[in-house]
Amino acid sequence: MKRINIIKSILYTSTIVLGVSCTNLDEEVLDGVVLKETGGTVNTASLLKTANEGLRGFQDQDKMFALDEMSTDALVGPTRGGDWDDAAKWRQLHNHTWAPDNIEIRNAWNSLLSQVYNCNLVIENGTAGQIIEARFLRAFYYYNVIDLFGQVPYREAGSAVESDPKVWTRQEATAFVISELEAIIGNLPARIINDASLVNKDAAHFLLAKLYLNKGVFNAVDPAGPYTFDAADMTKVVTNVDAINSSLATDYWDNFKPTNNTSPEIIFSSKNVRGTSGGGIQSRWRMGMHYQQTPDGWNGFATVAEYYNRFNPNDRRIKNSDQYIINAFGNNVGFQVGQMKNGKNRDAEGKDKDANGVAYTNLPAGTINLKDRKGNLLIFTPALKLVISDAKAIESAGIRSQKYIPDEADLGAPENDYVLMRYSDALLMKAEAILRGGSGINDPVKLAQLVTRTNVAGTVPTTLAAIYTERGKELWFEGWRRNDMVRFGKYLEARELKTYVSANKYILFPIPADALFNANIKQNPGY
Missing domain, CATH: 1.25.40.390 (Serine Threonine Protein Phosphatase 5, Tetratricopeptide repeat)
Structure with missing residues (x-):
C-alpha cells in the first residue's frame, strides 16, 4: 500500500x-x-x-x-x-x-x-x-x-x-x-465567549475585510503599484466589519495577558495551554530581553528608534507599568529603554541565589539597577547599528520589546493565546475603507474608546495618513506592519x-x- x-x-x-x-x-x-x-x-x-x-x-x-x-x-x-x-x-x-x-x-x-x-x-x-x-x-x-x-x-x-x-x-x-x-x-458557528481559537463567523468576516481592503494591491498589474482601490470593494470591507459581533477590551493589555482568552476583542487566536504548548509565544518576551532580566532573554531583536519615537512616551500601548508587573519582572511590559531593574528576588547581576546557593527572598523587584555580564549598568539605548562590534553596546544597544505579558506560572510554555485577529484592527480597516471611497458610517464611540484607552490625549484618526500612523501604534508586532506599509506605498x-x-x-x-x-x-x- x-x-x-x-x-x-x-x-x-x-x-x-x-x-x-x-x-x-x-x-x-x-x-x-x-x-x-x-x-x-x-x-x-x-x-x-x-x-x-x-x-x-x-x-x-x-x-x-x-x-x-x-x-x-x-x-x-x-x-x-x-x-x-x-x-x-x-x-x-x-x-x-x-x-x-x-x-x-x-x-x-x-x-x-x-x-x-x-x-x-x-x-x-x-x-x-x-x-x-x-x-x-x-x-x-x-x-x-x-x-x-x-x-x-x-x-x-x-x-x-x-x-x-x-x-x-x-x-x-x-x-x-x-x-x-x-x-x-x-x-460557520458564532464566536464562542472566552475561546476565539475556534474557527468562527467573525473570523471569516475579518478575513474577508482584509482581502477586500488589499484587493487593489493583490490585483495590481505591477505588485509594487500603483494601486487602485475600488469603491465597491471598500464597501465590502465596511459590510464585513459591521457584521462582526465584537467589542473593544477596556484595557489594551487585556489582549495580551496570560488569560487573554477572556478579552472580547480577540476575534481569532492560536490557543495555548500552560505547560503543554505555546513554546513559540515566549519569543515575544525573550527575543530582545537581556540574559539578566526577568524573564531572562536572548538579547537579540530590537525596535528601531524611528518607529518607537512616533509614540507618546506615556502611551499605555508601549508602557504597561502596573505594579503587579513591576513586582514580578522589575520593568514595564511593552517597549523597554533606559536603565533596567531587577526582577522578583533577583540581584543586580540577575542572580536569584547568593554565593551559598540560598534563594533571595528580600530583594524588592524593580529597585536594583541591573548590570550586564561584564558588570556595566544595563542601560538599553535607542542608538542601533545593523552590525554591533562595541563590547558594551553588544548587550545594551537597541530598544527592547515585550508584546505579551509573561506568564509567571510558566515562562516557557505559557497560557497566553496568540492573537491573529483583533477588533481594533477591524475598526481601523473600516475607517480606512470609508476614506478610500467605501459607503458606511464609522462608530464614533468605539473609535473614541480606541483612542482614549491609550492613556494619552488624542483624536480619532480622520485621514489616511492618520490611519496609517494609528495602525503602526495599535498593532505593533502583530504581523500586519508589512501588509500596511505595502498598501500605503511606504514599504x-x-x-x-x-x-x-x-x-x-x-x-x-x-x-x-x-x-x-x-x-x-x-x-x-x-x-
Missing part, C-alpha cells in the same frame, strides 16, 4: 505540496495518515488538529513573523559581535537584500503550504463540519501566501500527489479565497537603518529554489 508521511519533515512535506518529483513515497506513517486513493483511510480529525496547531507557526520569532515585521521599519535583528548573525538572514530581511536562499523565506513558504495540504486532505475526506473548518483554515493560510509571495500553487480535488500542482496568479488566488469564504460563512521607502529606496522586486518575496522544480511555478520578477 502506498503511504505518505504528512509531517515527517517540513522539507519532505513541501515537496509533496509543491510538486517536486519524489521517487520513493513508501514512507513510514508517523501520524496515522493513509490516503483513500490507495485503499486506506484518512484520519481527518488528526489532520484538522494539525492544521489548527499549524497556526502556532505565527507565534515564533522566525518564518511569517520575521517576514511581516523584520522587513519593515519596526523590527531589526542586528548582529551582536559573534552572535545573532545567522548567515546575515535577519539583516537581509531588514535591509531588503534577501535572495531565494534566505532560510526564513523558505520556511515560511513550507509552513504555510504544508498546512494547506493538510486542509486539502480534510476537505476531500472529512465530515461536513470538518470540511467547513478546513476550508476556513485553508483560506487563512492561502491569504498569507498571496500576501507574501503573490502566486499560489494549488491542487484540484482528486489529483494525484505525484503530479505538479497548478498555479494561480495573485488575482486568481484572491478571487478564489474570497469566493471560498463567502460560500462557507453562513455555515520600499528609505528609513533609519535602510537609507535607500528598495527595488520594486522586494515588494514580494522570492519563490524558494526547491519549489521551482514544479514546472508550473515561475520565479517572481527580479530574482
Whole structure:
C-alpha cells in the first residue's frame, strides 16, 4: 500500500505540496495518515488538529513573523559581535537584500503550504463540519501566501500527489479565497465567549475585510503599484466589519495577558495551554530581553528608534507599568529603554541565589539597577547599528520589546493565546475603507474608546495618513506592519537603518529554489 508521511519533515512535506518529483513515497506513517486513493483511510480529525496547531507557526520569532515585521521599519535583528548573525538572514530581511536562499523565506513558504495540504486532505475526506473548518483554515493560510509571495500553487480535488500542482496568479488566488469564504460563512458557528481559537463567523468576516481592503494591491498589474482601490470593494470591507459581533477590551493589555482568552476583542487566536504548548509565544518576551532580566532573554531583536519615537512616551500601548508587573519582572511590559531593574528576588547581576546557593527572598523587584555580564549598568539605548562590534553596546544597544505579558506560572510554555485577529484592527480597516471611497458610517464611540484607552490625549484618526500612523501604534508586532506599509506605498521607502529606496522586486518575496522544480511555478520578477 502506498503511504505518505504528512509531517515527517517540513522539507519532505513541501515537496509533496509543491510538486517536486519524489521517487520513493513508501514512507513510514508517523501520524496515522493513509490516503483513500490507495485503499486506506484518512484520519481527518488528526489532520484538522494539525492544521489548527499549524497556526502556532505565527507565534515564533522566525518564518511569517520575521517576514511581516523584520522587513519593515519596526523590527531589526542586528548582529551582536559573534552572535545573532545567522548567515546575515535577519539583516537581509531588514535591509531588503534577501535572495531565494534566505532560510526564513523558505520556511515560511513550507509552513504555510504544508498546512494547506493538510486542509486539502480534510476537505476531500472529512465530515461536513470538518470540511467547513478546513476550508476556513485553508483560506487563512492561502491569504498569507498571496500576501507574501503573490502566486499560489494549488491542487484540484482528486489529483494525484505525484503530479505538479497548478498555479494561480495573485488575482486568481484572491478571487478564489474570497469566493471560498463567502460560500462557507453562513455555515460557520458564532464566536464562542472566552475561546476565539475556534474557527468562527467573525473570523471569516475579518478575513474577508482584509482581502477586500488589499484587493487593489493583490490585483495590481505591477505588485509594487500603483494601486487602485475600488469603491465597491471598500464597501465590502465596511459590510464585513459591521457584521462582526465584537467589542473593544477596556484595557489594551487585556489582549495580551496570560488569560487573554477572556478579552472580547480577540476575534481569532492560536490557543495555548500552560505547560503543554505555546513554546513559540515566549519569543515575544525573550527575543530582545537581556540574559539578566526577568524573564531572562536572548538579547537579540530590537525596535528601531524611528518607529518607537512616533509614540507618546506615556502611551499605555508601549508602557504597561502596573505594579503587579513591576513586582514580578522589575520593568514595564511593552517597549523597554533606559536603565533596567531587577526582577522578583533577583540581584543586580540577575542572580536569584547568593554565593551559598540560598534563594533571595528580600530583594524588592524593580529597585536594583541591573548590570550586564561584564558588570556595566544595563542601560538599553535607542542608538542601533545593523552590525554591533562595541563590547558594551553588544548587550545594551537597541530598544527592547515585550508584546505579551509573561506568564509567571510558566515562562516557557505559557497560557497566553496568540492573537491573529483583533477588533481594533477591524475598526481601523473600516475607517480606512470609508476614506478610500467605501459607503458606511464609522462608530464614533468605539473609535473614541480606541483612542482614549491609550492613556494619552488624542483624536480619532480622520485621514489616511492618520490611519496609517494609528495602525503602526495599535498593532505593533502583530504581523500586519508589512501588509500596511505595502498598501500605503511606504514599504520600499528609505528609513533609519535602510537609507535607500528598495527595488520594486522586494515588494514580494522570492519563490524558494526547491519549489521551482514544479514546472508550473515561475520565479517572481527580479530574482
